[in-house]
Amino acid sequence: MKILRIEAIPYSIPYTHPLKFASGQVTDAEHVLVRLHSDDGLVGEADAPPRPYTYGETQESIITIIDNVFAPQLIGLDPFDRGKVHEVMARTIHNQVAKGALDIALWDLLGKALGTPVHKLLGGYSDSMRVSHMLGFRPAQELLDEALRFGEEYGITTFKLKVGRRPLALDIEACHVLRAGLGDDVELYLDANRGWTANEAMEVLRRTEGLGLTALEEPCDAKEAMSRRRLVEKSPIPIVGDESVPTAGDVSRELLSGGSNAICIKTARSGFTEATEILGLCTGxxxxxxxxxxxxTQIGSLATVTFGAAHEASNRRAGELSNFLDMADDLIAEPIRITGGRISVRNVPGVGAAIDEEKLARYRQN
Ligand code: MUC
Ligand code: MG
Incomplete structure (x- = not known):
């Protein structure tokens, strides 16, 4: 089998409820659908969500790097030769989201060629994941109402609160209101998207002591190495690296230098292959x-479930899987259901995110 053609298709779907966080906001899913065609008529697919404020990639840059750099180098390779595919992609630095989508599309293609679900190829540990819901910037009472609604409608009992605002009291108040309104059995953790300094983060930890928060993600820029290390040493809860650790090398650097002591894995930027390396590093x-x-989107969320459910260590904590609920629509043919707070893998060849071609025709931008 050979890679015959690669498509990078821009599309845009609006959000019904835009998500705001310390490093940016999302009002429309202006993403890229990546399609890897093989010479025997199979197609591997994946979604690439550009996040310029996180990785510097845009919709245009993802399309350009795939069309002009990766496609000419990958066409003609056997998709089973994943080592060769990755050797080619590694020659170009950065562009993590473009590479992540190509890797997921490659696995989707291999699953389809083998007639096997990719979650089985990756590890087959479980057939579902617990869902954590992400709460964006809103007044405290609205956050509580949203969390209560998600608990009732979907059975979700884990929430990640976006923080990193100034004055600090805004987020501190939100933490207190959520804990008081949700009770002690709900898990709450925070993500500041580098919005604070390490000292501000320390103050927030002090003023939320006793609320049972379980983690603080990317409190400040990891490049502020000394103050970040001090925070990690003093914090009673894990300090999670997210945007500071898109690659396995970044994970090693941050863990070894004491910049983080827990890690967020995102298949959108690491694909399944580098996510596997990162998971191995962390479990080791x-x-x-x-x-x-x-x-x-639902395509991206299904990729996360496919990887997360495949291994015990990635399935221990609830995965962040529900942002697609705030989108007006999706390209996926068979929508994801959240029941009892969980999302299931799909027992079909590949990842299982078949595309609705009519919707693609409606939302595509070229
Ligand atoms: C997160 O965990 O930070 C916000 C920006 C991004 O790239 O991902 C989101 C969520
Ligand atoms: Mg984060």
């Missing part, structure tokens, strides 16, 4: 991981 070192969300 005894470091907790969370499957994160890059404000993914």
């Amino acid at each position: 070192l005894g470091v907790d991981v969370t499957m994160g969300n890059q404000i993914d």
Whole structure:
């Protein structure tokens, strides 16, 4: 089998409820659908969500790097030769989201060629994942109403609160209101998307002591190495690396230098192959991981479930899988259901995110 053609298709779907966080906001899913065609008529597919404020990639840059750099180098390779495919992609630095989508599309293609679900190829540990819901910037009472509604409608009992605002009291109040309104059995953790300094983060930890928060993600820029290390040493809860650790090398650097002591894995930026390397590193070192969300569509969320459910260590904590509920529509043919707070893998060849061609025709931008 050979890779015959690669498509990078821009599309745009609006959000009904835009998500705001310290490093940016998302009002429309202006993403890229990546399609890898083989010479025997199979197609591997994946979603690439550009996040310029996180990785510097845009919809245009993802299309350009795939069309002009990766496609000419990958066409003609056997998709089973994943080592060769990755050797080719590694020659170009950065562009993590473009590479991540190509890798997931490659696995989807291999699953289809083998007639096997990719979650089985990756590990087959479980057939579902627990869902964590991400709460964006809103007044405290609205956050509580949203969390209560998601608990009632979907059975979700884990929430990640976006923080990183100033004055700090805004987020501190939100933490207190959520804990008081949700009770002690609901898990709450925070993600500041580098919005604070390490000292501000320390103050927030002090003023939320006793609320049972379980983690603080990317409190400040990891490049502020000394103050970040001090925070990690002093914090009573894990400090999670997210945007500071898109590659396995970044994970090693941050863990070894003390910049983080827990890791967020996102298939959107690491694909399944590098996510596997990162997971191995973390389990080897005894470091907790969370499957994160890059404000993914249902196609992207299904990729996260496919990887997260495949291994015990990535399935321990709830995965961030529900942002797609705030989108007006999706390209996926068979919508994801959240029942009892869980999302299931799909027992069909590949990842199982078949595309609705009519919707693609409606939302595509070229
Ligand atoms: C997160 O966990 O940070 C926000 C920006 C991004 O790239 O992902 C989201 C969620
Ligand atoms: Mg994050």
